[in-house]
Amino acid sequence: MLNRWQYAAQLPNGFFELPRQLYAGQPYYPEAEHQAEQLCRQMAATHDIVVYSDDFRTVRLVGIFPKDATDDTAYFGFWETKDEVEINKLAFDMLRQEAAARGFSRVRGPLHFSTYFRYRLRLGAVPSWGQFDREPVNPPYYPRLLAEVGFRPALTFESRRLRAAAVPAVYRQQAAALAQLADSPFEFIPLNASVWQSLRDEIFGLIQQVFGQNPAYRAVSRAQFDLLYNAEYAAGLCPHSSVLFRHRASGRLAALSLCQPNYQPLNLPFITVPNFAQHYPQLPAPRTLLAKTVGVHPDFRGQGLQAQLAAYAMRSFLAHYDDVIFCLMRADNLSLRFTDGLPVETAHYALFEQDV
Template identity: 75%
Template sequence: MTDDVVLNQAAFSQLAAEARRRGLRRLVGPLHFSTYFRYRLRLGAAPSWRQFDREPVNPPYYPRLLGQLGFQPGLTFESRRLGPAAVALVYEQQPAALRQLAALPFDFIPLNAESWVRLEDEIFELIQRVFGLNPAYRAVRRAQFNLLYNAGYAAGLCPHSSVLFRHRPTGQLAALSLCQPNYTPLKLPPTETPDFQQHYPRLTQRTLLAKTVGVHPDFRSQGLQALLAAYAMRSFREFYKDIIFCLMRADNLSLRFTDGLPMEVAQYALFERALPAES
């Protein structure tokens, strides 16, 4: 998308015409098939971390240009970075959550390549239930899922903070948290998949990325989001200096965990435009 209003008006007029021909009444984007994959635009200036793994980055004129074309932000998202001072405050405020972990009726399953392979059927089903009702989410086939999320992917997760909660009385997976170090400073080639054991020791700036966190619908409203964070806190200070909660919807209740703390925020949006019927 070049920074030229006239050219983009012509292109988006053709897109709108085709959408109307198909009976559609709204354009939403950018989307790469589903919110399962790449989507959203980053708004405003680049944050201090520049870009973490799979963070959407775009020329800064994109949002302005879309506004000129009649698009407005629909869903909005945030990434929140807590620096060392804010992390210290979290530890002061959350001792009860840390104590509560031991009394939970859940088993904690650390995630790594071995446990991922052993539990991949259950993980796949859990992810469908956790995120299946999210706006613009479309389920993918198991083969597609395995292309991106497999033992190689799991080897890059932080094994100290990535976890599954299994409900002990029923045996059901109830929640997951997928976290990884920010490997971006290593500038790994595209052909090299991050591996915690190999690449974490090479990091001089150790930032944890809280990437995918969710609770099964049957176990919501029980405080498990905060307890997933408490699980990561048990070992956080041994391995990391700061943390980024990545790409969370602005209306997600889990953001309350960081409300009131000093933080750096990056914002993103999924843009939309209504298509009135042609007269």
């Protein structure tokens, strides 16, 4: 028998115990798990939040029901479970029944309110890098359990690691983009914590514009934005490759690229926010660059800015890194062409859905 809790001001006792057990001794841990209480508190005004569990012994499942739904989709998130299918069938049956009673026709997840926050499952075996910062991770049996309770992939994603041996080929392929930087109509603004603070209003607006049309993206408030993307976060970015492009003629921010080293080899505590000045010098070889959040404002697309953002990072890459991971790209994203034909290690992810 499972219990049902309607969220009211705080999460139930024991909410965090199951993931502590499941990930003990693993080289990965769910991103922002420690922020769940604060996130639910912020989102409760616009979402009904319902927790289903057997007192957090076997399964934890959260139903997320938008109060002002613009489509017919409810969500599930904060799902953690032991490898037991029957109790998951009960939990997801409760979720589907409630979604149907509330007028929703499908359930999608795992997704913590918006694609802005944690979402997706990682599929297959653990890749060589273990877990990069904010990569969705989970026990390997999770996708199978979702299939067994009736879910199917709705959107798929990839991360691709390009090892050092293939880097020279990239420079040959991107020679034209590198040459274009010399007379670009855009100003390049290297990103660090102080620049982030001074331009945070513009950055917030740019990110909303760049990613606002992505499937399942919902606009976030400034408080929600600052929860994950703030000066402390910016201090972990690579200041050599992270950049804003400002259109010289109009003065508008046109594109951004947020990159950072893969700090995973340092085995920092999960709640530690990496800091480039402190932690980059401690990294052993090979040093890996994470190409994380890269995008172009809709008004400036079609001008080759994706290639120029990559070329900007390439100018300093050889002095600071050995290889690179292109992180969490939609499987149908044109950016994937950057590594087509090159030897890569690929990790796969999916967002799942089911009709109710």
